[in-house]
Amino acid sequence: MSLLRLVDVSFRYPGAPAVLDGISVEAREAALVAVVGPNGAGKSTLLDVVAGLKRPEAGRCLVNGLDVNRAGRDEVCRMVAHVPQQTPSGIPFTVEEVVLTGRIPYGRGLYENEEDHEAMEQAIARMRLEEFRRRRFDSLSGGEKQRVLLAAALCQQSPVLLLDEPSAHLDPENQAQLWKLLGELRDMGRLVLVVTHHLALAARHADRVWVLHHGKLAADGAADAALEPELLERVFHVPFHRYVNGEGRVFLGYGH
Amino acid sequence: MEKGGCFWVMATELGATAPASPDLRARARTVFVLSLLAAAVSVAVCPLVGGSGLDYGRVWAGQAPDWPILINLRLPRALLALLAGAALSGSGAMFQALLRDALATPSSLGVTAASALGAVVAIAFFPSETSWFPVVWISALAGAGAVIALVAALSRSHKRFSAFTLLLTGIAVNGICSALILLLHSLAGITKAFQITHWLMGGIAAVEYPVLALLALVIVPVNIWVLRLARVLNVISYGEAWAAGRGVDCRSVTLRGFIAGTVLVGTTTAVTGPIAFVGLIVPHLLRRIVGPDYRLLLPASIFGGGAFLVVCDTISRSVLAPVEIPVGVATALLGGPFFVWILWSR
Numbered sequence: 001m002s003l004l005r006l007v008d009v010s011f012r013y014p015g016a017p018a019v020l021d022g023i024s025v026e027a028r029e030a031a032l033v034a035v036v037g038p039n040g041a042g043k044s045t046l047l048d049v050v051a052g053l054k055r056p057e058a059g060r061c062l063v064n065g066l067d068v069n070r071a072g073r074d075e076v077c078r079m080v081a082h083v084p085q086q087t088p089s090g091i092p093f094t095v096e097e098v099v100l101t102g103r104i105p106y107g108r109g110l111y112e113n114e115e116d117h118e119a120m121e122q123a124i125a126r127m128r129l130e131e132f133r134r135r136r137f138d139s140l141s142g143g144e145k146q147r148v149l150l151a152a153a154l155c156q157q158s159p160v161l162l163l164d165e166p167s168a169h170l171d172p173e174n175q176a177q178l179w180k181l182l183g184e185l186r187d188m189g190r191l192v193l194v195v196t197h198h199l200a201l202a203a204r205h206a207d208r209v210w211v212l213h214h215g216k217l218a219a220d221g222a223a224d225a226a227l228e229p230e231l232l233e234r235v236f237h238v239p240f241h242r243y244v245n246g247e248g249r250v251f252l253g254y255g256h
Numbered sequence: 257m258e259k260g261g262c263f264w265v266m267a268t269e270l271g272a273t274a275p276a277s278p279d280l281r282a283r284a285r286t287v288f289v290l291s292l293l294a295a296a297v298s299v300a301v302c303p304l305v306g307g308s309g310l311d312y313g314r315v316w317a318g319q320a321p322d323w324p325i326l327i328n329l330r331l332p333r334a335l336l337a338l339l340a341g342a343a344l345s346g347s348g349a350m351f352q353a354l355l356r357d358a359l360a361t362p363s364s365l366g367v368t369a370a371s372a373l374g375a376v377v378a379i380a381f382f383p384s385e386t387s388w389f390p391v392v393w394i395s396a397l398a399g400a401g402a403v404i405a406l407v408a409a410l411s412r413s414h415k416r417f418s419a420f421t422l423l424l425t426g427i428a429v430n431g432i433c434s435a436l437i438l439l440l441h442s443l444a445g446i447t448k449a450f451q452i453t454h455w456l457m458g459g460i461a462a463v464e465y466p467v468l469a470l471l472a473l474v475i476v477p478v479n480i481w482v483l484r485l486a487r488v489l490n491v492i493s494y495g496e497a498w499a500a501g502r503g504v505d506c507r508s509v510t511l512r513g514f515i516a517g518t519v520l521v522g523t524t525t526a527v528t529g530p531i532a533f534v535g536l537i538v539p540h541l542l543r544r545i546v547g548p549d550y551r552l553l554l555p556a557s558i559f560g561g562g563a564f565l566v567v568c569d570t571i572s573r574s575v576l577a578p579v580e581i582p583v584g585v586a587t588a589l590l591g592g593p594f595f596v597w598i599l600w601s602r
Contacts (some may be wrong), residue, residue: 053497073500073503073505076503078503081501082501084498086497088495091494092547097490101490104491104504105502105503110284110486110551111281152502
């Protein structure tokens with residue numbers, strides 16, 4: 001059974017052109033997949049559809065065999081953890097409390113149990129949040145908030161993790177840490193889909209790259225094959241250059 | 257979420273570092289017991305206080321007229337205030353989470369105005385010589401029922417149903433009902449117009465114990481159901497996108513929450529008339545004391561709101577005795593300045 005399978009998925013907002021147009025793609029096993037494409041290509045919508053937050057007008061989305069549009073939200077969220085692009089604001093809770101929201105799919109009792117607290121401790125340790133675990137979420141910087149939200153998603157302990165531009169607010173050190181962590185999660189058996197505009201990081205770290213263009217899957221393959229300069233130039237309308245160093249590492253540059 | 261976000265920050269700013277909460281259950285138990293105690297003390301003590309002093313010796317001996325005054329007039333009145341305050345304050349706290357707007361009140365959905373219109377229709381069209389009082393209750397309940405029907409109709413449309421749509425619908429319902437109340441008031445004769453004005457001022461009156469039992473049968477179970485929503489309300493206050501990503505069916509919770517709130521507010525308003533401020537200020541004040549977690553805030557609001565209204569009613573019947581001032585005046589005059597002081601003193 002595939003971890004993720006999208007079958008001819010289309011989505012459009014009322015009266016607008018299709019945001020996703022007949023996308024079929026499959027991820028059989030754990031992988032770190034970068035989803036790239038220009039603004040408006042449908043990247044975030046694709047993650048929303050996989051998370052069951054948007055219902056496609058056609059097609060099916062199966063996570064571990066579970067149809068995300070037919071199953072209950074609890075069940076879906078035990079399979080898929082989604083970190084949206086926009087950071088919630090005006091949250092009066094502490095870092096620990098925000099991380100514990102990842103345990104909601106596991107029980108609706110009034111209080112979290114020991115297992116929930118264990119999962120929170122692991123997520124806090126993995127995201128290195130110990131020093132501000134009792135600080136109010138709203139008092140953190142953008143990058144720190146991003147790490148807290150990622151910890152909440154980890155606390156959800158789902159086999160599929162969807163991250164929408166997770167490195168947008170992170171400094172270079174934390175970006176490197178994040179991609180290293182995503183690689184570790186992949187090694188632990190998770191499928192990680194990351195929407196990103198950092199093509200160079202995607203080329204370096206991702207096992208697979210999905211290039212979206214006008215709601216269609218323009219390329220799907222290993223980073224060095226999918227991030228092909230001619231395709232990228234057609235998609236992003238700027239010339240791309242690719243260099244491979246002596247160790248076989250791929251570097252991407254763009255511009256005239 | 258952004259819309260109400262600044263208010264959440266405003267209402268809960270306790271410094272950058274929140275206090276450690278090693279045992280939330282223990283804190284919740286303490287808050288529950290203390291707020292229950294406050295409610296119990298208010299009901300036990302307030303009936304003993306009043307403009308015409310009771311002879312406690314006669315009360316102790318069960319002698320007239322003090323004992324009947326306490327048992328048949330003041331105690332049911334205090335119990336009604338307790339139930340009404342609990343319903344208004346509990347639903348106010350819940351609406352503030354569901355709408356992600358700290359200025360939301362039980363009347364935000366138009367329930368209070370619709371109930372009031374129902375009552376005003378009954379007063380205007382039924383002869384006042386007959387026993388019109390139960391008719392007013394039933395008509396006020398029908399007004400609240402109409403709002404539930406409207407919410408249920410909206411919920412059938414996936415595209416139109418959201419907390420924001422409900423809030424805007426509530427504003428429209430409030431406007432329409434207020435206009436119709438004004439129209440009926442202006443067309444009614446002088447006696448009816450006076451009755452309408454009196455009802456619209458809201459008030460706690462001594463009611464029969466069976467009426468109290470009936471009210472309790474509605475308010476207690478619905479409030480217990482609301483209490484069970486507390487953990488989910490915490491997550492919904494982050495915004496629908498985050499809550500949905502954590503497994504919360506926001507549409508279903510919002511619909512059920514609104515219906516529960518409408519039942520609480522509609523039932524209460526039918527008996528007491530509109531009472532302003534309780535559902536807004538009590539949750540706000542308590543949020544500053546117990547924090548933003550609804551597992552603490554909801555029980556505190558329910559019992560605290562009840563105790564607050566019992567005290568306000570005692571003041572309203574005592575301060576200018578034998579003249580009574582409407583309890584809504586007491587809640588606004590007591591709570592309003594305190595609320596402003598809190599906002600300015602941060």
